[in-house]
Amino acid sequence: MASEKWIRRLLCAAAMVSTAAAFCILLVLIHLVLPLFTSGGLGTVLSWQWLPFQGQFGILPMVVGSLLLSLGALVAATPLAVGVSCFVQVLAPDKVRGACLAVVHYMTSIPTVIYGFVSVFLLVPLMRQWFDRGTGFSLLTAMIALTLLILPTIVLVFHATLREVDRTARATCAALGFSRPSYIRRVLLPLSRRGLLAAVILGFGRAVGDTLISLMLAGNAPMIPSSALDSIRTLTAHIALVVATDSQSTFYHSVFASGLILFLIMILINLALRRLGSSLAP
Amino acid sequence: MAFQEPFLDMRDVTVSFDTKTILERINLRLNSGELVMIVGPSGCGKTTLLRAVNRLNEEYPGCVTQGRVRIRIQDKWLDCSTRDFPLIDLRLRVGMVFQHPNVLPFSIRKNLTLPLRVSLGLDKDEAERRVQQALEDVWLWDEVKDRLRDNALTLSGGQQQRLCLARVLALDPAILLLDEPTASLDFKATQKIEALFQSLKERYAILAVTHSLSQMRRLADRVLVLRNGELVAELGREEFEDQESCRAIMEEYF
Ligand SMILES: Nc1ncnc2c1ncn2[C@@H]1O[C@H](COP(=O)(O)OP(=O)(O)OP(=O)(O)O)[C@@H](O)[C@H]1O
Ligand SMILES: [Mg+2]
Numbered sequence: 082m083a084s085e086k087w088i089r090r091l092l093c094a095a096a097m098v099s100t101a102a103a104f105c106i107l108l109v110l111i112h113l114v115l116p117l118f119t120s121g122g123l124g125t126v127l128s129w130q131w132l133p134f135q136g137q138f139g140i141l142p143m144v145v146g147s148l149l150l151s152l153g154a155l156v157a158a159t160p161l162a163v164g165v166s167c168f169v170q171v172l173a174p175d176k177v178r179g180a181c182l183a184v185v186h187y188m189t190s191i192p193t194v195i196y197g198f199v200s201v202f203l204l205v206p207l208m209r210q211w212f213d214r215g216t217g218f219s220l221l222t223a224m225i226a227l228t229l230l231i232l233p234t235i236v237l238v239f240h241a242t243l244r245e246v247d248r249t250a251r252a253t254c255a256a257l258g259f260s261r262p263s264y265i266r267r268v269l270l271p272l273s274r275r276g277l278l279a280a281v282i283l284g285f286g287r288a289v290g291d292t293l294i295s296l297m298l299a300g301n302a303p304m305i306p307s308s309a310l311d312s313i314r315t316l317t318a319h320i321a322l323v324v325a326t327d328s329q330s331t332f333y334h335s336v337f338a339s340g341l342i343l344f345l346i347m348i349l350i351n352l353a354l355r356r357l358g359s360s361l362a363p
Numbered sequence: 364m365a366f367q368e369p370f371l372d373m374r375d376v377t378v379s380f381d382t383k384t385i386l387e388r389i390n391l392r393l394n395s396g397e398l399v400m401i402v403g404p405s406g407c408g409k410t411t412l413l414r415a416v417n418r419l420n421e422e423y424p425g426c427v428t429q430g431r432v433r434i435r436i437q438d439k440w441l442d443c444s445t446r447d448f449p450l451i452d453l454r455l456r457v458g459m460v461f462q463h464p465n466v467l468p469f470s471i472r473k474n475l476t477l478p479l480r481v482s483l484g485l486d487k488d489e490a491e492r493r494v495q496q497a498l499e500d501v502w503l504w505d506e507v508k509d510r511l512r513d514n515a516l517t518l519s520g521g522q523q524q525r526l527c528l529a530r531v532l533a534l535d536p537a538i539l540l541l542d543e544p545t546a547s548l549d550f551k552a553t554q555k556i557e558a559l560f561q562s563l564k565e566r567y568a569i570l571a572v573t574h575s576l577s578q579m580r581r582l583a584d585r586v587l588v589l590r591n592g593e594l595v596a597e598l599g600r601e602e603f604e605d606q607e608s609c610r611a612i613m614e615e616y617f
Contacts, residue, residue, distance in 0.1 A: 258454040
C-alpha cells in the first residue's frame with residue numbers, strides 16, 4: 082500500500098531528524114570544547130575556583146550546585162507526585178479529580194519566569210524571616226520553587242500510566258476484597274513503576290535544564306554550599322550570566338565546558354535510571 | 364431443612380448507568396446448596412446483575428443502584444446495600460469469576476497469594492497451603508506446579524480462567540458469582556469444572572451466567588431468563604429437563 086509506505090517513511094524521517102539533531106548538538110559542543118583539551122586549559126576549567134579576573138575558571142562548584150539543586154527538587158517532587166496521582170486517580174471523588182487535574186494541567190503551562198518572580202516576592206522574604214540568616218536567596222529557596230515547577234510534569238506523565246493500570250486492575254482487586262489503600266500499595270504502584278521512571282527522568286530533565294529559577298532564586302555565588310541556606314550557582318545560570326555579561330572571550334571556554342557537562346549529566350542520569358528500571362522489571 | 368434457607372435476597376434492584384436503565388426491578392432469592400443460572404441474549408444485563416450482588420457496579424463511573432440486597436451470614440441477615448456496609452466483607456463473602464479471565468500481571472503464585480495475604484491477612488504457610496488446595500480443585504496444579512513464578516499472562520486463556528476460579532475459591536466465599544466460567548475451556552476441562560461446580564454447590568450458593576443451553580440443563584437447579592434488563596421467567600428443573608421443551612421455551616424468550 083502506497084499510503085502505508087509513506088507513513089512509514091515519514092515516521093522514520095522524524096525519528097532520524099530528532100536523533101541527528103541531538104547528535105549534532107553533541108558534536109558542536111565537543112568541537113567548541115576541543116581547544117580546551119589541546120591547549121591544556123582543561124585543568125583550569127575543572128577546578129574549584131571561579132575567579133575569572135585572576136585567571137581561574139573553575140566550574141566544578143557549578144556542577145555541584147546543579148546536581149544538588151536538581152536532585153533535591155527531584156527527591157522532594159517524586160513522592161509528592163506519587164501521592165497526588167494516586168489521590169486523583171483512586172481516592173478522589175469524580176468532581177475533585179477533574180478539578181485537581183485541571184489545576185495540574187494549568188500549572189504546567191505557567192511560564193517559569195512567573196514561578197521565579199512570585200518566589201522572589203513571596204518565598205524569599207519568608208525564608209529570610211524563618212531562618213533569620215542570609216539574604217533568603219539560597220539553595221533551599223530555589224529547591225522549593227523548582228519542586229513546584231517540576232511537580233505537575235511528573236504528575237501528568239505518571240498519572241497517564243496510573244490511569245491505564247487502574248482501568249484494568251481496579252474491578253479485579255475490588256472484587257477480591259482489597260481496600261483502596263492496599264490496592265494502591267500492593268497492586269497499582271508496583272504495576273506502574275515503569276511509568277514513574279519515565280516521569281522521573283522527564284522531571285529530572287526539566288530540573289537540570291531549568292535556568293530561570295536558579296538564576297533568580299539561588300543567589301548565584303559560585304561556591305560549594307555548606308548548608309541548604311547557602312547560595313549556589315548552577316551550570317545553566319552560569320552560562321546565562323557569562324553570556325549575558327559579555328565578558329572576555331576566554332570566559333567562553335567555561336561556558337562551552339558547562340554545556341558539555343550538562344549534556345553528559347543528563348545522559349548519565351538517564352542511563353542510571355534506566356538501569357534501575359530494568360532491574361525493577363518483573 | 365438447610366437447603367431451603369435463602370442466602371441471598373435481592374428486592375427491587377434497579378441499576379442504571381448515566382440515566383440509562385440497565386436492570387429494572389430485579390427480585391431474586393438464592394438458597395444455600397443451590398445453583399441458579401441466568402440466561403438471556405447478549406447485552407441484556409447478566410453481568411450487571413452479578414455485579415449488583417457484590418456491588419461491583421459502583422466501581423464504574425456513572426452508576427446508580429437502587430433497591431435492597433441482603434445476604435445471610437451465620438443466621439443473621441445483613442443489608443449490604445446500605446451506604447456504610449463494609450464492602451470488603453461483602454466481597455470476601457461473595458466471590459466473583461469474571462467473564463474474561465482477569466489475572467493480574469504478576470506471577471501465578473502471587474495472583475493467588477496476594478488476595479489471601481492482603482484481604483484475609485493470612486500468614487505465608489497458610490496462604491501456600493490454600494494455593495495448592497485451590498489449584499488442585501480446578502485441576503491446574505499439575506500444569507503449573509513447576510512454573511508458579513512465571514507471569515500469569517503466559518498461561519493459556521483456559522488456564523487463566525481456571526486460575527481466576529482458583530483465586531476466588533482460595534478466599535473461601537459463601538456465595539459464588541460465575542460469569543460464563545467455562546467459556547474458554549475445552550470439552551474435557553469443561554467436564555471437570557462442571558463436576559467441580561456440582562461438588563461446590565454443597566458448600567456454596569452459586570449464581571452463574573451461561574450461554575450454553577446444554578450446560579444449563581446439566582447443572583442448573585433453577586433458571587432465570589433475563590431480557591432487556593428484566594427477569595421474564597423462572598424455570599424449575601422439570602421445565603427445562605426435557606431437551607425439546609427447553610428448546611421451545613428458549614426460542615420463545617430469545
Ligand atoms: N460500566 C458501564 N458503563 C456503562 N454502561 C454499561 C457498563 N457496564 C455495562 N453497561 C451496559 O449495560 C448493558 C448490559 O451489559 P452486561 O455486560 O450486563 O451484558 P451481558 O448480559 O453480560 O452481555 P454478554 O452476554 O454479552 O456478556 C449493556 O448495554 C452495556 O452497554
Ligand atoms: Mg456479560
